[in-house]
Amino acid sequence: MSRTGVVNLPLHGGHPPKWLFTRMVDLSGAITEVIVEEYGQKEFLHRISNPYWFQAFSCVLGFDWHSSGTTTTTLGALKHSLDSEKHGIYLSGGKGGKSRKTPAGIKRAGEIFGFKDSKIEEMVNASKLTAKIDNSCIQDSYTLYQHNFFVTEKGDWAVVQQGLNAENKYARRYHWMSDGFDEFLEDPHSGISCDMKNNKALNMADKESKEAQKISVDLINDNPAHLRQFFKRKDNQMLLTDFTMPKHHPVLDSDLSDKEYEVLRAAWEIQPENYEELILLQGIGPKKIRALALISDLVYGEPASWEDPVKYSFTHGGKDGFPYPVDREVYDNSINTIKEAVEEAKIKKDEKLKAIKRLEDFLN
Known part of the structure; x- marks a missing residue:
């Protein structure tokens, strides 16, 4: 089932303080470990590719729920905390120049997990295609500036990448899951997150x-x-x-x-x-x-689609059912999974309480 959602992502600059980022790394690793042990590596990727879950996860780690920085900081924390031996998950890519090193990261993951050359080539191609589709085939005025590729030891993958609109200073986040679509160029996303919906946007992936x-x-x-x-x-x-x-x-x-x-x-x-x-x-x-x-x-006489692939937003729709209702069951399940993971995570009691408090603040 496709899970699609939208969140408000105004551009926020700067970096989180070192003391906060260190805790983000520890907490993201602890939550990941619980989810992988309880639900498996593939389910963790499913949740990362779910905009609801990703946004709540970012909030729990300690970042502003509505900031574009949730993407950069959350993925940065995960890149530090994910351990290919412990979690069976490798994260490559990143922001700016780091995104261009994604193919090398995928090849490194292939060596660690023992993938065949054909499998590595398939995933490198998936990385290039997802980036090209969101940056060029979908012309929604957002230019990609970060690309992140998750891969498990069993060969499942997910992509989370983000683009910037230089004029309105908003960001748009694109989510992909390897088993969530049949073809790369036929409505492939598991979610696209942004508060702004364009009246017209060329969508050659429709x-x-x-x-x-x-x-x-x-x-x-x-x-x-x-x-x-x-x-x-x-x-x-x-x-x-x-x-x-x-x-x-x-x-x-x-x-x-x-x-x-x-x-x-x-x-x-x-x-x-x-x-x-x-x-x-x-x-x-x-x-x-x-x-x-x-x-x-x-x-x-064969027109392309000019429908912006963003479906709805929390602030301009969704909660009142227009133009697309929030899937409450999916949303609640995402929140409950994170809350359970926080409660079971191997972190200090005060850190657990603070994380749960941030989640409650996000919900309210």
Whole structure:
């Protein structure tokens, strides 16, 4: 069952004090140990990929419930506390430059857990795809700045990553679970958390975009040189194709530079077999994905989805049932699991009481 939720994530800067972060590391490790022993490693990943649980977990550790920093700090604490031998879980990636080291981290996990090369390659590909989808295929005005990949000794994985909207200073968190979807490009998320819902956002990972995906691949494999006729030139320079265009022809009010067309030409030479292969090619970013989607709609009558994948928020919906009701059973189960884990965790009594108090404050 897909678990989807939204929380308010205004951007908060700075770092938690050392004394607090040290306690966050200890508490996150203690809670993880209880959950893994009681429910198993896979269930821990299911909970991490559940926005309700993740938000309450962050609150218990001691961070502001509504801050974007819950993602960075909570995952930072987990990266310190997770022990591949004790928990059977490895966390790679991180914020900024650390996110680019995720493939190396996955390979390291593969060595520790004894995965076959094919399994390691599969997970590295999953890491790249989840990042590319949330940064380029879903064009919701949030740019990824951190990527975190969890993997268990049995080969299950989860992704938690976050993007920033530079204009409104809000963050959006994306959750993935390896067994939570059938295809990477067909409504794959277990949750996307953000307070802001866009009126329109290109979503090439929506099942409604399947035909647009196929046409995008066909447009590339049929030589992208003919795509120039669908764009206006910023410098009003006339092209040879301008003289051969039909009288009635849709034209996009934008342009792709010669350098960008070279990227499309390089993709044509490779001849990608499907949309996953296409979007993973070097240089295929948001602008080119958007251009191909627009041509699919304007020329071939196959529109992509423009529905923002965020479903609802605590402050702008949810609690009053609009536009999507809160799943109370899932929410309550998440809270109860954390509370039980805190109570059973091997930490000092006063730390337990403080953690439970923070959870109660979050609920109220």
